[in-house]
Amino acid sequence: MPFNPKQASAVPFPKAVAPDPVPLFQQVERSTITIALQASKQTPDPAxxxxxxxxxxxxxxxxxxxxxxxxxxxxxxxxxATEVARYGFIVVVPNHTRSLTAPNGQTISGLASEQQQVNDVLKQMIAENANPKSRLANRVDITRLGLLGHSFGGYVGLGAIQNRCFPGVCTGSFTRPPALKAGIFYGTNFRTPPITGTFPTIANQNIPTALIAGSLDGVSTLDETQKTYRQIQTPPKALIVVKGANHYGITNQDNPRDPSRPTLTQAQANTTIARWSAWFLRAHLLNDPVAFNRVYKQGNTYDSNVSVTSAK
Incomplete structure (x- = not known):
């Protein structure tokens, strides 16, 4: 389904947040599309x-x-997503429903990302860009794709970057598209298998890869994220720790599924995680020197809410 401008809404940026030196767009249009899936038996994803x-x-x-x-x-x-889009990206957030087997053998059905979404979404965006009836006609840079991910979604993203089909997050086969240029993931680790496994080398094959962690994350702990970061094989890479954020600092509201309560407000956590995600993506998708300096040179002095470790 093409992007429908009649359904779009303009989302203004909160005035309380100080302007950032990286060029920003003041408003973002939010609408819906349908992602056609390559697996013929699956229902298309609303996004x-x-x-x-x-x-x-x-x-x-x-x-x-x-x-x-x-x-x-x-x-x-x-x-x-609105905040990340303000930095010059088209952000796509699908609902992907499927069944998977948990480490304890239990089958879980519900919302869960998988690697094939990377190619499905890229294919849909190429179609939108070529469709003169779409609001996105000639507005998509189809040569550049970045990944964001939260928790299990970050695990999926790390799998996709490695160009391998990992059990539990990939069905059938997977080939990483050449357009995939960078990924940054919040509240995640790559313990394999999840929960009970070890931390294998992440063969990112020179694709810039970063992790953001809340210092108070009680689901994917800071220690687990740090161990994952150390296993990222090749730079550029970064680890950004958001002080006082928990596992759900990236979402609109906190969630009691994390037993650890944050000390950073939800608004501060959202803004901080989005800003650093966008800077990392701008540095590597848009070759933005200001964003690059934020991540690799000025991080620890620029933002008191974060601690940055990076290698370029």
Whole structure:
């Protein structure tokens, strides 16, 4: 289903947040599309889409796919996705429903990301870009794709970057598209198998890869994220720790499924995680020197809410 401008809503950026030196768009259009899936027996995915508002002359933006955490609805990421889009990205947030087997052998059905979404979303965005009836016609940079991910979605993203089909997050086969240029993931680790396994080498094959962790994450602990970061094989890479955020700092509201309560407000956590996610993606999808300096040179002095470790 093409992007429908009649269903779009302009989402203004909260005035309380100080302006950032990286060029930003003041408004973002939010609407919905349907992602056609390559697996013929699967139902297409509904997706929220966030697009920077521009003047009459269209500007092309890279696509950024947000891979949702397990059992977390796409609507929970609206604040975060809006903020990332303001940095010059088309952010796509699908609801992907499937069944998977947990480490304890239990079968779980519900919202859960998988690697094939990377190719499905890219294919849909190529179609939208070529469709003269779509609001996205000639507005998508189809050569550049970035990944975001939360929790289980981050695990899926790390699998996709490695160009391997990992059990539990990949069905059949997977080939990483050449357009995939970078990924940054919140509240995740790559313990394999999840919960009970070890931390294998992450063969990112020179694709810039970053992790963001809340210092108070009680689901995917900071220690687990740090161990995952150390296993990322090749730079550029970064680990950004958000002080006082828990596992759900990326969502609109906190969630009691994390037993650890945050000390950073939800609004601060959302803004901080989105800002650093966008800077990392701008550095590597758009070759933005200001964003690159934020991540690799100025991180620990620029933002008191974070601690940054990076290698370029």
């Amino acid at each position: 929220d889409i966030y697009v920077p508002s521009t003047p009459a002359t269209p500007k092309k933006f890279p696509t950024v796919l947000l891979l949702q955490g397990a059992l977390v609805d796409k609507s929970a990421y609206s604040t975060f």
